[in-house]
Amino acid sequence: MITIFSAKRILTLDPSLPSATHIAVKNGKVLAVGTLEDIADVGEYVLDTRFSQDYIYPGFVEGHSHALEGAMWNYVYLGYFPRHNPQGVLFEGNQSLQDIRQRVIEESKQLPPNQPLVAWGFDPVYFDTERLDRHVLDSAVSDRPVVIFHANLHLMTVNSAMIAQTSLAKNANIEGVMLDEQGALTGELREMAAMHAVFEALGRSIFEEVASAATLESYAQAAQRTGITTITDLYNPLSDNGVRALRQSTQKEKYPVRLVPAMGALEWKNDQGIERVLECQSHNHDKLHFGLVKVMTDGSIQGFSARMLWPGYHNGHENGIWNAPPEVLKQIVLDYHQAGLQMHIHTNGDEAIALMLDAIEEAQSLWYRADHRHTLQHCQFISQAQMRRAAKLGVCLNMFVNHIYYWGDVHRQKTLGFTRSRRMQPLRSARALGLPVAMHCDAPVTPLGPLFSMWCAVERKTASGHVLGEHEALTIAEALELMTLGAAYTLHMDDKVGSLEVGKYADMVVLDQDLLAISGDQLLEVQVRATVLGGEVHHNDKA
Secondary structure, three states: OEEEEEEEEEEOOOOOOOEEEEEEEEOOEEEEEEOHHHHHHHOOEEEEOOOOOOEEEEOEEEOOOOHHHHOHHHOEEOOOOOEEOOOOOEEOOOOOHHHHHHHHHHHHHOOOOOOOEEEEEEOHHHOOOOOOOHHHHHHHOOOOOEEEEEOOOOEEEEOHHHHHOOOHHHOOOOOOEEEOOOOOEEEEEEHHHHHHHHHHHHOOOHHHHHOOHHHHHHHHHHHHHOOEEEEEEEEEOOOHHHHHHHHHHHOOOOOOOEEEEEEEHHHOOHHHHHHHHHHHHHHOEOOEOOOEEEEEOOOOOOOOOOOOOOOOOOOOOOOOOOOOOHHHHHHHHHHHHHOOOEEEEEEOOHHHHHHHHHHHHHHHHHOOOOOOOOEEEEOOOOOHHHHHHHHHHOOEEEEOOOHHHHHHHHHHHHHOHHHHHOOOOOHHHHHHOOOOEEEOOOOOOOOOOHHHHHHHHHHOEOOOOOEOOHHHOOOHHHHHHHHHHHHHHHOOOOOOOOOOOOOOEOOEEEEOOOHHHOOOHHHHHOOEEEEEEOOEEEEOOOO
């Protein structure tokens, strides 16, 4: 059956036919676009007018987020900013350490004896007067383990009861295990090697919770609410249970998104990881696309665990942490590149970017690939010279644009200073250099919300209202392209999604406003009416 959807305007992102009023869908794909008169000859059709007073765009593509967004809400939210869960329920932010301490006490009382309390979203950069350490946590809860993930998921703080169940006291020399001036454990753990001891003691890693149908359902629900039709899970261990959950969830007829998982390379030996990804590709179908590999290099800038070139951190903080030795990271790049797989590489600091550009250049010189599309993820602090080099190497960039709002003030004052903070997320420069570029939210680090990400790219306002790097701002039309076709390109899926062209999936987002007729600040007022995945309508009841 052919369905023709009508709208006030359809923005296609197809340069040959940029706008229309009607779109014909057959077998889940775009059959024709134009006016009703133009496309009425497609054959017998049903005219769907439910969006005739709305505006249709290509479905949003979120090129860097994590299915953990669907699992973290099982735990206590301790974030600074108010935030909605996948069902749209608002959770208030925690504006002081006293708020956080009281919340931990209250939540602990609700748990059975000895059950660990796990919380997430905490960000110490917003609290200057006191550091959250094991002593503060002990004063709140001492009769059970307490684990608090920081907002960036690269750090955690635990209490003494949790430390007592780990081997940390005997292995305090592990990089990332923080000590006080007397050499005692503070309870703060940075990056994967240090946090592993806690996962081992708990008998589970929170990152493994993506291997759950409930998590994947919740994740898809959160994505659909914000207009996303294609979404990544950009660090999936691809365990047997995880692959099974991915296959089962996405095969459900009503599953509202296309899911693109990336295997965490550090979870596997290189040869075994390559074999795993290639094996998983045999399970690909319309809503599930295996094939990506995620490489973790450094940490986060606001967590002071990113690797920085001279002059380092503005406030003099020591340099960050590698998640694996540089020579190991370079070998990962070489092996996966030679295997023909596409890598999405976490690079926050400019030293990490430099290392990975070296690695990709070496891999290309030894085993040339014309269209590898390796993508540097986050790349918040990339220089003009590094971008010119990336363009020469055929590298894509996916920038963490939400950082401007959530941590822009922190970067201006603490991590980067005035001059260097202007270079954060240089989206306009990247476009000017001809780089394939996208932007993302990194949920659950920041909330899913393509329209909010577009606002960040256009207005570049921090949480305090300051404009940070106005010369790197985009127009709404440019931001829309990065949130659709740009992201699709970085996933090697621009032949399937990202624009409304004949032969592509009929994936659309329905909005209540014309994005090309509003100001940047009005992006925050736009409502998602529905999404359409392969012609199947998914209504947003909150619109």
